[in-house]
Amino acid sequence: MSDDIPHPREVFDYQGDGAPERSFLTALERGRLHHAWLLTGPEGIGKATFAYRVARRLLGAKPDPTLGLLGALPGDPVSRQIIARAHPDLLVLQRDPEDGKSRRGIPVDEARGLPEFFAKSPASAPYRVAIIDAADDLNASAANAVLKTLEEPPERGVLLLVSHSPGGLLATLRSRCRRLKFTPPDPAPAAAWVAEKAGVEIKDAGELLRMARGAPGQAWRLAARDALAMDLAAGEVLRRLPKTDEAALLSLADSFRGPVGATRFNLFFDRLADQVHAMAREQIADRQSGEGRGPLVDWAALWSDLIELPRQAEAVNLDRADVLHTVLTRLRAIA
Numbered sequence: 001m002s003d004d005i006p007h008p009r010e011v012f013d014y015q016g017d018g019a020p021e022r023s024f025l026t027a028l029e030r031g032r033l034h035h036a037w038l039l040t041g042p043e044g045i046g047k048a049t050f051a052y053r054v055a056r057r058l059l060g061a062k063p064d065p066t067l068g069l070l071g072a073l074p075g076d077p078v079s080r081q082i083i084a085r086a087h088p089d090l091l092v093l094q095r096d097p098e099d100g101k102s103r104r105g106i107p108v109d110e111a112r113g114l115p116e117f118f119a120k121s122p123a124s125a126p127y128r129v130a131i132i133d134a135a136d137d138l139n140a141s142a143a144n145a146v147l148k149t150l151e152e153p154p155e156r157g158v159l160l161l162v163s164h165s166p167g168g169l170l171a172t173l174r175s176r177c178r179r180l181k182f183t184p185p186d187p188a189p190a191a192a193w194v195a196e197k198a199g200v201e202i203k204d205a206g207e208l209l210r211m212a213r214g215a216p217g218q219a220w221r222l223a224a225r226d227a228l229a230m231d232l233a234a235g236e237v238l239r240r241l242p243k244t245d246e247a248a249l250l251s252l253a254d255s256f257r258g259p260v261g262a263t264r265f266n267l268f269f270d271r272l273a274d275q276v277h278a279m280a281r282e283q284i285a286d287r288q289s290g291e292g293r294g295p296l297v298d299w300a301a302l303w304s305d306l307i308e309l310p311r312q313a314e315a316v317n318l319d320r321a322d323v324l325h326t327v328l329t330r331l332r333a334i335a
Contacts, residue, residue, distance in 0.1 A: 036160075115148060121156070129158050225267055
């Protein structure tokens with residue numbers, strides 16, 4: 001199983017609904033290209049990949065129809081410049097820089113650089129393009145800085161905003177963008193794509209897609225993070241209740257140590273929350289049929305807490321093993 005997941009700027013094939021590409025190309029070919037596009041849909045569904053495909057087309061990369069409607073030759077000089085983050089007419093704003101450091105969001109100073117970027121004429125391409133990945137990472141000040149750019153549309157400039165949760169964006173920002181909605185692709189070809197990229201069996205690829213709610217890119221990332229193993233571990237914990245396998249739990253808690261452990265910790269709680277949610281839904285169905293006897297309110301409260309616990313643990317630097325054992329105590333009590 002490969003954990004070498006390329007950045008969207010390095011991905012040239014596209015596993016997704018063709019509707020957004022057709023809509024964009026129609027606008028481009030008719031000379032009615034909007035200056036700002038809001039790309040919405042679940043995380044990992046291909047929005048950022050689409051944004052870079054658009055950037056290649058607008059910046060003049062030679063098309064490659066074998067790679068889809070917006071496909072471009074990987075070896076084209078424009079494509080190579082984008083991969084190297086060296087194209088003078090492309091600006092990318094993102095939360096985490098690629099030096100390994102982590103930030104809380106996209107800094108307002110970087111967002112304030114948009115007007116200056118668009119004020120310049122294209123250096124070597126027909127357009128200047130900016131990508132914000134993701135707009136959800138803009139704080140209020142940064143969002144207002146972006147809004148200023150949208151209020152004064154740049155000539156020969158296109159802004160692409162990726163958003164996983166557009167409802168959280170400023171209404172004035174949303175209203176000044178043309179929206180392209182991305183939906184999950186057909187399951188069969190998506191599973192085949194995930195199986196090939198992640199190096200897993202087709203059955204496992206289908207399970208990863210289910211976890212990712214149909215988003216192929218997210219399924220690929222889940223595979224790299226060993227989500228299948230974490231899902232099995234969560235299921236085993238619930239299956240044994242009210243008993244526990246202490247040796248297995250000690251090993252699991254130990255795997256949560258360090259930076260890599262943080263990813264496993266978050267993923268385990270995500271899978272545990274998902275399975276607890278499924279159990280609660282089953283209890284609702286049982287009660288409607290007159291068979292339910294379980295403590296539904298307790299399961300629902302636990303599900304809500306499982307979603308928040310990883311963020312709370314990080315915020316106040318709680319010991320992850322202690323958090324795990326606290327949750328296990330609650331699980332045993334409910335069971």
